[in-house]
Amino acid sequence: MIANEWVVWLILILPLAAFVLVGLIGRRLPEGGGHVVVGAMAGSFVLSLYVFVQVLLQGGLGGNFSQTVDGYIWLPSLAGNEIRISILIDNLSALMLVLVSFLCLLIFIYSLGYMHDEEGKPRYYAEVSLFATGMLGTVSADNFLQLLIFWEIMGLCSYLLIGFWYTKPEAAAAAKKAFLVTRVGDVLFLVGVLVIWNVFGTLSFEGIRTRMASLYPDPLTPQLLTLIPLLLFGGAVGKSAQFPLHAWLPDAMEGPTTVSALIHAATMVKAGVYITARTLPILALFPEALATIAVIGAITALMAATMALVVFDIKRVLAYSTISQLAYMFVSLGTLGLAPALFHLMDHAFFKALLFLGSGSVIHGTHTQDMRQMGGLKDKMPWTYRAMLAGSMSLAGIPGISGWWSKDEILTSAARYQPNMVMTGPLGYFSFSYTTLGWSVFALGLITAGLTAFYTFRMVYLTFYGKPRYDEELVHPHESPAPMVNVLKVLSAFALLSGAVTALGFMGAFDHMIVPDSLEHKVTEVPAASDIAAYIANPVLYASTLIALLGVYVAYFVYKLGRVDTERLLLPGAGNPVLRAIHYAFSHKWGMDWLFLKIAAAGDRGLGFFADFVDRRVIDGVTFAFGRGAFGGSDVLRRAADGVVRNYTAWIIGGIALLLIVGKFVLPSVSGGGLP
Amino acid sequence: MIPLEYELVLSALLFCIGLYGVLARRNGIIVLMSIEILLNASILNFVAFSSYSGNASGQVFALLGIAVAAAEAAVGLAVFLAIYQTHGTIELDKIRFLKW
Numbered sequence A: 001m002i003a004n005e006w007v008v009w010l011i012l013i014l015p016l017a018a019f020v021l022v023g024l025i026g027r028r029l030p031e032g033g034g035h036v037v038v039g040a041m042a043g044s045f046v047l048s049l050y051v052f053v054q055v056l057l058q059g060g061l062g063g064n065f066s067q068t069v070d071g072y073i074w075l076p077s078l079a080g081n082e083i084r085i086s087i088l089i090d091n092l093s094a095l096m097l098v099l100v101s102f103l104c105l106l107i108f109i110y111s112l113g114y115m116h117d118e119e120g121k122p123r124y125y126a127e128v129s130l131f132a133t134g135m136l137g138t139v140s141a142d143n144f145l146q147l148l149i150f151w152e153i154m155g156l157c158s159y160l161l162i163g164f165w166y167t168k169p170e171a172a173a174a175a176k177k178a179f180l181v182t183r184v185g186d187v188l189f190l191v192g193v194l195v196i197w198n199v200f201g202t203l204s205f206e207g208i209r210t211r212m213a214s215l216y217p218d219p220l221t222p223q224l225l226t227l228i229p230l231l232l233f234g235g236a237v238g239k240s241a242q243f244p245l246h247a248w249l250p251d252a253m254e255g256p257t258t259v260s261a262l263i264h265a266a267t268m269v270k271a272g273v274y275i276t277a278r279t280l281p282i283l284a285l286f287p288e289a290l291a292t293i294a295v296i297g298a299i300t301a302l303m304a305a306t307m308a309l310v311v312f313d314i315k316r317v318l319a320y321s322t323i324s325q326l327a328y329m330f331v332s333l334g335t336l337g338l339a340p341a342l343f344h345l346m347d348h349a350f351f352k353a354l355l356f357l358g359s360g361s362v363i364h365g366t367h368t369q370d371m372r373q374m375g376g377l378k379d380k381m382p383w384t385y386r387a388m389l390a391g392s393m394s395l396a397g398i399p400g401i402s403g404w405w406s407k408d409e410i411l412t413s414a415a416r417y418q419p420n421m422v423m424t425g426p427l428g429y430f431s432f433s434y435t436t437l438g439w440s441v442f443a444l445g446l447i448t449a450g451l452t453a454f455y456t457f458r459m460v461y462l463t464f465y466g467k468p469r470y471d472e473e474l475v476h477p478h479e480s481p482a483p484m485v486n487v488l489k490v491l492s493a494f495a496l497l498s499g500a501v502t503a504l505g506f507m508g509a510f511d512h513m514i515v516p517d518s519l520e521h522k523v524t525e526v527p528a529a530s531d532i533a534a535y536i537a538n539p540v541l542y543a544s545t546l547i548a549l550l551g552v553y554v555a556y557f558v559y560k561l562g563r564v565d566t567e568r569l570l571l572p573g574a575g576n577p578v579l580r581a582i583h584y585a586f587s588h589k590w591g592m593d594w595l596f597l598k599i600a601a602a603g604d605r606g607l608g609f610f611a612d613f614v615d616r617r618v619i620d621g622v623t624f625a626f627g628r629g630a631f632g633g634s635d636v637l638r639r640a641a642d643g644v645v646r647n648y649t650a651w652i653i654g655g656i657a658l659l660l661i662v663g664k665f666v667l668p669s670v671s672g673g674g675l676p
Numbered sequence B: 001m002i003p004l005e006y007e008l009v010l011s012a013l014l015f016c017i018g019l020y021g022v023l024a025r026r027n028g029i030i031v032l033m034s035i036e037i038l039l040n041a042s043i044l045n046f047v048a049f050s051s052y053s054g055n056a057s058g059q060v061f062a063l064l065g066i067a068v069a070a071a072e073a074a075v076g077l078a079v080f081l082a083i084y085q086t087h088g089t090i091e092l093d094k095i096r097f098l099k100w
Helices: A006-028 A030-060 A091-114 A121-140 A144-162 A169-200 A205-215 A222-239 A248-254 A257-266 A269-278 A287-310 A314-334 A338-366 A382-396 A402-416 A434-464 A482-514 A532-536 A539-560 A577-587 A589-640 A645-671 B004-024 B028-053 B057-087
Strands: A066-075 A083-090
Touching (some): A006 A030, A006 A066, A006 A083, A030 A083, A030 A091, A030 A121, A083 A091, A091 A269, A091 A338, A091 A482, A121 A257, A121 A269, A144 A169, A144 A257, A169 A205, A169 A222, A169 A248, A222 A269, A248 A314, A257 A269, A257 A314, A269 A314, A287 A314, A287 A434, A287 A577, A287 A589, A314 A402, A314 A434, A338 A382, A338 A482, A382 A402, A382 A539, A402 A434, A577 A589, B004 B028, B028 B057
Antiparallel strands (some): A066 A083
């Protein structure tokens, strides 16, 4: 049992209170209320840590801990399936709480320096605080409805923050895009939640699991139960920017860099991974759902990596790499590698926050996001350079650095995933063996690893090496202010070491911690680093390391040594037409944006025509018909009013006579009533 | 004691005479008089049923009806007087300005 249960609530209430306070009177606070928000987040982090330590001490290490901190009944019900507002504290949510609050804290501190000169600081701080509340609430929710509420709070805040510079048309458009694209996923998610309610009659994770266990392997309808995971995964696809709903994330770079760091490292996109990890005990029963997740992950990983190869916006490189790395996590989840996925989530949170904040520092110094106007910043911004290098090594998977550990585990998990069953398509065609599935996604993941190393170091070389390409008269790059640099130093340490510490220090323990009892023998076994002999006997380790180093070397060859004239290669006529075609495909995002635009345009046009038809023909038609009917009817009826008094009298007498006849003779024979 | 049926038949005859007058005559004054006959037919009904059932309230309504008939006749005559002054006739067929 957790001592001091109120502490758990305080984790959520602190940033929420900061949001209200700063939102109301932020203008009168120093630094636009930044200190309040940082203070609240620090409190939240300390309390999360307190809860996490308690969880670890009480069986979280090497086992499962789970406790529901009961709040109150929100929607009462006589049937005993009331919906509560309560917080679920188990290994997974405790870990996520610490991770989220720690990264939010660092990013908020960094914001004090980065956002110092901004106009709308109170608005910014209020919104990021609400954002953090949303993520903390999402990872600690005890049931789907509560989760959905916080999930949507995040959606709202992402809209507000991406459109922070709302006077910029691109920012406004990006905010709208982020909101609408994630909405597609959210609708699927909502439908999934409703189906769950219908099937299980409860929304709490615990309740679903117990009912699942009692129903399986005799579920109500297998199709329906396959549908649920897929609908939920649809929500995750939207939030985590996976194919085909990935288009919003690169555009989300229009917001302030700190917001990008917040969205990419700690919140929002990790919510999709979290919910998939949370529901994995259910998903694990359905190989079809898992296969979908793994395949979508593998496609997204490769696609996003190829797009990252060709962009010049430093933040967009990182955005595509986020999509790609999240896809790794989905590959891992889809091949039942729960612990590797969470391991990578943690590592990625550190190094991606570091990379974004580092790129923010670069942008702060050079006032541009275009890597073609950077170069040679190594000596001008030494600490930023070191931080970015640390983050890049981690992302690229240089041996020993944190990203290397978790990426290897994910690839191993994919290679070893052998559910050993065959799915038969309709009418017996298209049969498909799952044994090939693991290898296919492994192959795609391996290629992605090489591409990742290449584009990461392409970014490093373009930004920090070579001759300065900015206008040296106008731009004087300088190291960023102390709060920013200090945050970078802290994050660098984490980005370099978190992998090694987790893997070597307590890898077995981490596995046990993350994997719930119900999945104990289902998850794909990955050799633990503490078992050296098994670990170094794993061929995947060498394959992924070699391909990563190869990627780094190619980047070194092309961008540091300058042996390849990339611009000349792509010149029309002079260059290589095949390369140019590939470049064209990559830099136009595989035509996805174009396709979406076409679909959206066609859909919009169709909908427009339909709405126009309904408006003009149906709604207006009915209204006008009534009008014309009234006109025509009255035109006929007014003929009766001919001004002859005797005729009026005749009408009256005739009418009364008719009523009397009807009342006396017709009604009694019809209904038995009538006049006496 | 006159049987109730006789009184009702008389009342019905009066009503029909009045109805004929209202519908068929053109002179406004005569129509007004016919309306009086209609009213009196119904008042006769009140009185007949009152004496038949031994309940006095029917006679109270008869008195009330006579008073209303007098007031109605006064208003009607005043209306025709006004119409005669403005249009120079009280022929109902010629007074056709109350129309669409």
